[in-house]
Amino acid sequence: MTSKNESLFEQSQKVIPGGVNSPVRAFRSVGGTPLFFQRGQGAYVWDADGKKYTDYVGSWGPMIVGHCHPQVVKAVQDAAAQGLGFGAPTASELELANLLCKILPSLEMVRLVSSGTEATMSAIRLARGFTGRSRIVKFEGCYHGHSDGLLVKAGSGALTFGQPSSSGVPAEIAALTTVLDYNDAAGLEKTFADMGKEIAAVIVEPVAGNMNLVAPKREFLDALRNLCTKHGAVLILDEVMTGFRVSLQGAQGYYGIKPDLVTLGKVMGGGLPAAAFGGRRDIMNCLAPLGAVYQAGTLSGNPVAVAAGLTTLQLVQAPGFYDNLAKLAKQLTEGLTAAAKKHNIDFCAQSVGGMFGLYFSKTLPTSYAEVMKCDKEAFNRFFHAMLDAGHYLAPSAFEAGFVSAAHTEADIAATVAAADKIFSVWQ
Numbered sequence: 283m284t285s286k287n288e289s290l291f292e293q294s295q296k297v298i299p300g301g302v303n304s305p306v307r308a309f310r311s312v313g314g315t316p317l318f319f320q321r322g323q324g325a326y327v328w329d330a331d332g333k334k335y336t337d338y339v340g341s342w343g344p345m346i347v348g349h350c351h352p353q354v355v356k357a358v359q360d361a362a363a364q365g366l367g368f369g370a371p372t373a374s375e376l377e378l379a380n381l382l383c384k385i386l387p388s389l390e391m392v393r394l395v396s397s398g399t400e401a402t403m404s405a406i407r408l409a410r411g412f413t414g415r416s417r418i419v420k421f422e423g424c425y426h427g428h429s430d431g432l433l434v435k436a437g438s439g440a441l442t443f444g445q446p447s448s449s450g451v452p453a454e455i456a457a458l459t460t461v462l463d464y465n466d467a468a469g470l471e472k473t474f475a476d477m478g479k480e481i482a483a484v485i486v487e488p489v490a491g492n493m494n495l496v497a498p499k500r501e502f503l504d505a506l507r508n509l510c511t512k513h514g515a516v517l518i519l520d521e522v523m524t525g526f527r528v529s530l531q532g533a534q535g536y537y538g539i540k541p542d543l544v545t546l547g548k549v550m551g552g553g554l555p556a557a558a559f560g561g562r563r564d565i566m567n568c569l570a571p572l573g574a575v576y577q578a579g580t581l582s583g584n585p586v587a588v589a590a591g592l593t594t595l596q597l598v599q600a601p602g603f604y605d606n607l608a609k610l611a612k613q614l615t616e617g618l619t620a621a622a623k624k625h626n627i628d629f630c631a632q633s634v635g636g637m638f639g640l641y642f643s644k645t646l647p648t649s650y651a652e653v654m655k656c657d658k659e660a661f662n663r664f665f666h667a668m669l670d671a672g673h674y675l676a677p678s679a680f681e682a683g684f685v686s687a688a689h690t691e692a693d694i695a696a697t698v699a700a701a702d703k704i705f706s707v708w709q
């Protein structure tokens with residue numbers, strides 16, 4: 283019998299390319315039919331067939347307080363009742379901007395946009411306008427949204443489907459992007475020595491979460507900050523994923539590194555389309571209508587999205603919120619690692635705050651090249667076995683996972699027990 287998921291997918295493929303509105307949802311690399319979700323509550327989601335899953339994707343990060351948190355839903359309902367959008371300033375967007383600047387000391391000014399892609403694309407343009415230089419530096423396997431110059435050796439869905447450098451990006455545009463190895467401080471130093479005067483910005487995920495999870499080395503973070511300062515380049519920390527996720531102050535607070543510009547999204551929109559970029563006042567003042575760098579958006583600062591973001595950011599400031607999140611993520615990664623070890627499987631896992639990475643590998647990867655050596659087929663088998671058992675992991679070996687404050691220790695223990703059962707018959 284055809285399931286509702288299968289039937290919906292068949293129909294979707296006729297009108298939506300690949301049947302999905304973002305490639306990584308397509309289950310292509312793991313195989314099988316993508317799930318069509320009908321609802322979420324707390325740590326759980328239900329698919330079109332009514333099957334319940336413990337959710338470790340969390341809408342790719344935003345659902346940090348769980349699905350349908352009553353305060354977030356109420357705030358959204360109240361905001362919607364006042365008007366769905368004005369395309370004009372509102373007091374609530376000012377409140378959100380103030381809150382972002384209060385939480386993140388690196389934000390002297392901030393501008394709201396609607397997606398992470400918009401935030402990174404705008405930050406790059408701003409850095410180019412500010413410095414009068416054209417070249418940008420990024421790191422292989424990092425994903426910064428799908429604007430042209432950033433889709434060069436990118437992670438996430440692009441990597442998942444073997445297209446890290448997209449067709450449709452003119453060679454002249456791609457040529458302005460220099461791609462280096464993540465965690466390679468010496469490579470960065472050499473690049474600055476060779477072409478420092480050309481480099482407008484270095485953009486980096488301070489914890490790479492779009493090639494599975496790769497944690498930064500201290501010397502790499504220090505080199506990023508010191509070399510950008512020395513050569514007058516703008517350091518852009520892309521905290522779309524790590525912002526309000528690895529700690530209240532994101533990766534910049536977790537590791538103690540101060541960017542010139544930061545990009546935000548996901549958690550700050552509470553599940554609705556809200557994102558932002560901001561940082562040093564002298565750089566932000568180059569934006570129109572003050573300066574000559576143009577950037578705009580009809581939906582920017584949308585009041586309903588702002589209400590979801592504001593309420594979520596109030597909830598994550600509860601005492602102990604991030605300690606609990608980190609504890610849950612650790613319980614998961616340590617539990618899975620112990621289960622694999624018990625059954626002699628080459629597997630390891632790690633977490634940074636509320637995000638985690640799982641690897642079918644003997645050692646934790648520290649670069650794109652090492653991630654590529656992990657056993658992808660083993661991940662795909664594990665993914666499906668976990669899905670059958672009611673545990674929803676990201677449908678790609680190249681994405682980080684997320685826990686929420688709605689997960690309980692019992693939820694995590696059940697997920698670890700399911701993995702233990704799968705590993706006990708692993709061949």
Ligand SMILES: N[C@H](C=O)CCC(=O)O
Pocket residue numbers: 304305306307342425438439491492523681
């Ligand atoms: N890794 C991506 C975003 O962070 C996954 C979301 C998407 O591309 O649809």
